[in-house]
Amino acid sequence: MSSGVEMVLSIAKDALAAQQDGINVTGHNIANVNTPGYSRQSPVLEAKEPELYGGVLLGRGVDTTQVVRASDQVLENRLMQQKSDMFSFKEMESYMQVFEGLFNENSDSSLSGLIGDFWNLWHDLANNPSGTAERVALYEHSALLSQHFNDLDGDLSQLDTDLTNALRGGIEKINEITAEIARLNDEIVGLENDGMANDLRDQRNTLASELTEYIDAKIFEQDNGSFTIVSAKGCVLVNQDENYDLQMNGDAVEWLGSGGAAVDITNHITKGKLGGWLDMRDEIVAKYQGDLNALAEEFIWTLNQQHSQGVGLEAFSSVTATYDVSDTGEELGTADSGLDYYDRLSDGTFNVWVYDSAGAVVGGAPTVITVDADPGGTTLASITADINAVANINASITTDNKLQIDAAGGFTFAFSDDTSNVLAGLGINTFFKGATAGGMGVNDVIGSNKNCIAAAQIDALGNFASGDNANALAMTDVQYASKSIGIWTCDRRDGNTEGTTNATLEDYYHAMVGSIGIKASSISGSRAFSEVMVNELTTMRESISGVSLDEEMTELIKYQHAFAAAAKLITVADEMLDTLISVK
């Protein structure tokens, strides 16, 4: 129990210390005005317990009990979730820009322009069926068109690879962040025996926010102050001072749990950059790559089917098919045959015409070969034997399981009236080779001899004329024909399914490009919306936790004046003591 003047000195000392704390905290706030994630701090000043002195309760001065930070963890969490969405859309938007660029239709070399010119070149050939220039131009342009399909497919595959690489990088970053959060958890729990670990908590919030930029993350604060973070499919990323890593396994994202077993969580990740990359890779790129392949498949087939009905300027002396089978003994009309277009074959017949060196039809009539596409019917081996039975030509199977037909010396052969589609299916007398966007090309037979482009058709007597454009005209008609073309729906949760749509080849492509545009614009819209939400929440957060320099300046003045007054108190106490001492 101290005397009056001593009490005054003690109060003055505490006051000086408390105001100095205030200036300290204000200084800390000013220093961190631009620190992201920083929450404004303030000292909590409390009047000390009063003391009974001479029957009066007298105050004993001030005490700084703690320093608190202005923070609303619920709001912080909402902001993190919103940011998570925003980053997902942001990543998708930036990849969509690349994607849109691939299908840019403003340039002259766009795919739709190339397809349009392709039809026109068939018209030109129809207008001059024996013209070498028209044949070469058609061939060159078709090679260019195929190349464009190949390039687009390659670009989409590259995008797929880029996205997988981005995922790999993202996962490394996530593992770093979760390790750091686990470390901070440990530190915070340790420190908070002595009061709030304000700055460490801010640091941890910043890291948690960064984590939600990458992946779905739900954050729970435990009673001891540590964060538990749960991600997609309920997998725990951080618990107390432990963190659990993610890893890439091929295309899949896996969680390595405490048990050591890897759990595939790929299709459960919906937010953050990872969610954006996965949506982009497994839904958007996958869909349009599927659609592009469906278009290429139909494009190649329709033109090949018509082409195989025609005849070039000259008959073949030797021809090798472009499509192979996996088993020469399997029915061509079944998947087991391994033939790309097995499902397009049907029961029917085709004519084989053999010409002697003078161009006359051997035997005066064609050999009719019957095809039974159903199971139990024609195989590559059986059709090879049937063709081989025709006089003056030899049919064989190459080592890579393709049909090869060679005429005896001086003889030539040609085909007509194929109602079974087997010629187009095997790739005999066809225009294109391949069955996908990546594998598309012009048949090598045509590459080495442009006269094999079939502008004409064989008449009932086996004749074909150089000025006949019947088949070329039929080829131009393909552009107007509505086809049933596959169209993909890709969904990471529900799986990928292929439906069909009826459209001309060009309209299908136009619709595809249009739908890419719609997708891109809706992603941009979602990004803009989530950005507005993030800004809104950021402003709210700043409003609560941010530092205002004007406010801090005012605080500074407040504490400064109080400090001066407390100092004055010491002077007064000193004088009081002097006065007392001088009383003699």
Place this chain on the structure above:
Amino acid sequence: MRVTNSIIYDTIKLRLSRITEELNKANTVVATGKRILKLSDDPVGLTQGLSIKSTLSNIEQMGRNITLGKSWLAASESAMTQVQDIISEAKALSVQMASDTAGEAERRSAAETVQNLLEEIVSLANTEVNGRYVFAGSETDTAPFSLESDNSVTYHGDNNPFTVKTGKDATVQVGSDGEAVFGTIGQPDDIFKAFNDLKTALEGDDISGIQAGMDDLDSRFDHITSRISDIGSKMLRMEIKENIFQDLNITNTERLSRIEDADITEAILDLRAKEVAYQAALSSASKVLQMSLLDYM
């Protein structure tokens, strides 16, 4: 609401970046004159634009097909008209030669003339356009008619006239089956036989033969006339089609322009508005950023 320094800075940053983005876009629209620069700018308009472009490309091709077809028809018409002239000439000659006033020598020399006329018809029947024979059916690369040593004519063509495409479901035969025009070789409608018979009659001084030949020539003349009117009506159809395509070309080009091209007046006004907004944002930002309590302490 408590407004902190970072709220002020962030808001200014965001506003300025948004306005800069809009300004940049407005500027690109003015610079390129195009309204759609990316697929996402207007996916629906883009899809429409693409199908109009492919329609236009098809229309242009049809125009080329029709031009080619017209050149075939014009060549055929001109050849057939000349053949008619030759028939008329032969007719006039026959009229003279059928009269009693003509002597044997004159008829013999007239026979020479008829031979020349025959050769001229064979040459006209081998009329070419761009190196393709128009009266050869689809054997357009081989001269369809040849005069043999016995003065008979052989047809090397076939019976499928050369065809061009003039529309989605429309084709027009612009070439001709030579035998349909000049008659089936050896048959009564064979024009070359008519000339050969006339020549034989003249050489044989056979007046009734000459008169029979005149009748033949008349019926050949009529036949060619009907072929010419056939060609004429095809020509007319082609021209009507051509006009339709030209109109379609114009309307589609206009539609494409409406979809793809920016309204320049509107685009420039838009650019001006964005510029003003940008300047306003800059000046308000500079004022707000200057203010601080420190200035008053």
